[in-house]
Amino acid sequence: MNSNISTGSTIKLNEASLSRLPNNIRVPNYDRHQIINGIVHIGVGGFHRAHQALYLDNYLQQSRDREWGICGVGLLEFDRRMRDALHSQDCLYTLVERSTEGDSARVIGSITRYLFAPDNRACVIDVLADPHCRIVTLTITEAGYYYIEGSGEFDANHPTIQHDLQHPHEPIGVYGFLTAALDKRRQQGLQPFTVLSCDNLQGNGNIARKMLTAFAQMQNPELGKWMSDRVTFPNCMVDRITPATTAADLKMVAEQFQIDDAFPVVAEPFLQWVVEDNFCAGRPDLESVGVQMTDDVHPYEMMKIRLLNASHLLIGYLGTLAGYTYVHEVMADPAIRQAVDRLMAEVTPTLQPLPGIDLDDYKQTLIQRFANPKIQDRLPRLCLNSAAKMPKFILGSLRDALRQDGAIDYLSLTIAAWFRYLKGQDDRGNPIEIDDPMADILTQRARSSGSDPRPLLSLAEIFGDLSRSSRFVETVSKHLHNLDEFGAKGTLAR
Ligand SMILES: NC(=O)c1ccc[n+]([C@@H]2O[C@H](COP(=O)([O-])OP(=O)(O)OC[C@H]3O[C@@H](n4cnc5c(N)ncnc54)[C@H](O)[C@@H]3O)[C@@H](O)[C@H]2O)c1
Ligand SMILES: O=P(O)(O)OC[C@@H](O)[C@@H](O)[C@H](O)[C@H](O)CO
Numbered sequence: 001m002n003s004n005i006s007t008g009s010t011i012k013l014n015e016a017s018l019s020r021l022p023n024n025i026r027v028p029n030y031d032r033h034q035i036i037n038g039i040v041h042i043g044v045g046g047f048h049r050a051h052q053a054l055y056l057d058n059y060l061q062q063s064r065d066r067e068w069g070i071c072g073v074g075l076l077e078f079d080r081r082m083r084d085a086l087h088s089q090d091c092l093y094t095l096v097e098r099s100t101e102g103d104s105a106r107v108i109g110s111i112t113r114y115l116f117a118p119d120n121r122a123c124v125i126d127v128l129a130d131p132h133c134r135i136v137t138l139t140i141t142e143a144g145y146y147y148i149e150g151s152g153e154f155d156a157n158h159p160t161i162q163h164d165l166q167h168p169h170e171p172i173g174v175y176g177f178l179t180a181a182l183d184k185r186r187q188q189g190l191q192p193f194t195v196l197s198c199d200n201l202q203g204n205g206n207i208a209r210k211m212l213t214a215f216a217q218m219q220n221p222e223l224g225k226w227m228s229d230r231v232t233f234p235n236c237m238v239d240r241i242t243p244a245t246t247a248a249d250l251k252m253v254a255e256q257f258q259i260d261d262a263f264p265v266v267a268e269p270f271l272q273w274v275v276e277d278n279f280c281a282g283r284p285d286l287e288s289v290g291v292q293m294t295d296d297v298h299p300y301e302m303m304k305i306r307l308l309n310a311s312h313l314l315i316g317y318l319g320t321l322a323g324y325t326y327v328h329e330v331m332a333d334p335a336i337r338q339a340v341d342r343l344m345a346e347v348t349p350t351l352q353p354l355p356g357i358d359l360d361d362y363k364q365t366l367i368q369r370f371a372n373p374k375i376q377d378r379l380p381r382l383c384l385n386s387a388a389k390m391p392k393f394i395l396g397s398l399r400d401a402l403r404q405d406g407a408i409d410y411l412s413l414t415i416a417a418w419f420r421y422l423k424g425q426d427d428r429g430n431p432i433e434i435d436d437p438m439a440d441i442l443t444q445r446a447r448s449s450g451s452d453p454r455p456l457l458s459l460a461e462i463f464g465d466l467s468r469s470s471r472f473v474e475t476v477s478k479h480l481h482n483l484d485e486f487g488a489k490g491t492l493a494r
Helices: 015-020 046-050 052-062 077-088 121-129 159-166 174-187 204-219 221-230 247-257 298-321 327-331 334-350 359-370 379-383 386-403 409-421 439-448 470-493
Strands: 039-042 070-074 093-099 102-108 111-116 135-138 194-197 236-239 265-267 272-276 292-294
Touching (some): 039 052, 070 077, 093 247, 102 247, 111 121, 121 174, 159 204, 204 221, 272 298, 298 327, 298 409, 327 334, 386 470
Parallel strands (some): 039 135
């Protein structure tokens, strides 16, 4: 992304320039120098900055409690750009909410420090081990949990895990850092911190608990036991569509709001966070800023992941095959929009009822959110890392539907469309770039097996034993044949 923007009439964003920004831009009304970073967040990308950091900014704006600022951490080379941007502007950034009614911008101040782990790994461990840190939150993507989908077990052979087991003081992965810090806390007689996963995983807290404690057990069984007894891992459901920031967003922020921001973030107006109330070292009064605290997040997670994220996959594959670029363009195609409706209808019987939530309204709102032309959500973002997302977003519903003898047509179509997508060409022969840690094996199988889905369905680490269901295999097979022969639009027309 080209981050050079004209600075003629813009103001470089930083602490000193806040008072000179246009009046219609809300800026932090609190003294950021007084804030204690009670939260360390790993994986500061677009989503964290549009969601959790906004909730905490609202909290700091309205409360006198100064204990819940955020120290951001990036573990991967990918995060170098975030480091440079945030360090150049005192960790401030612009959040723009975009809807058909218009755009509104505000400057978020809740992240007061940012650490790029490759610069100084020991410093990241020290910050996590500091008694002021009481909650560690994560948005490290589905692939960041080192979870073997087919078995539900910890992927102990992953090179990152092996590295961290052998180099406990120089970790590179999330579990290495968390374990090193918790070990220090235990040795110093300090309480542990809460680990709050904010990734799109059903039972994200349970998965984080199982994987982190498995890692710690391998390193030091006593420490593993202490962690398993003392650290809490609330599950939570998070929701806000946040596209990846583009050069056009930087230009828009400069032109519409006169802010020269090296890494703004753009999001839809909708926002939701439902969190299990299980924090071992205290928490901010999240209810006061609209977070829903509950004893059981499970039905909320199921509803969101099985309706929203599953639809995103169908939109991503069919839309890409049909030659579209953006989600709102796909939603303007009546046939694909109808397929999304039908996918949601198929999933609905697998959901538990939620008091106070009308599922028809929820689904209608999703369709409207997807159709928002202002947020310019690109299809490749939805299709990224599909091997990790497919089991979480689609296969749970599929298993339930098979058990209930329910309809599986559109769930299977989503899988068939993914297989067709993995062949690397859209319906007009334009290349598709597959961005997935499993890309090699997936594309190799997709290309060599023609319209036979079985070689891909036999990947047990993704599909488990689903390939034993002949009903399922036949339905995917039928759709894959149609997609190969008639393309995405032709298949839907039939
Ligand atoms: N973008 C959204 O609309 C949205 C909405 C709800 C939830 N989420 C969740 O947030 C996650 C991140 O989304 P984003 O939009 O911020 O993406 P992003 O690409 O902007 O940021 C991803 C962050 O995750 C880190 N990361 C990736 N793999 C990692 C690994 N193996 N170990 C440690 N860190 C790793 C990256 O370094 C980066 O900081 C999603 O995968 C999803 O689970 C996103
Ligand atoms: O972020 P991922 O890769 O888990 O999934 C892609 C999108 O479905 C997701 O980011 C949604 O936009 C988000 O979950 C909305 O809250």
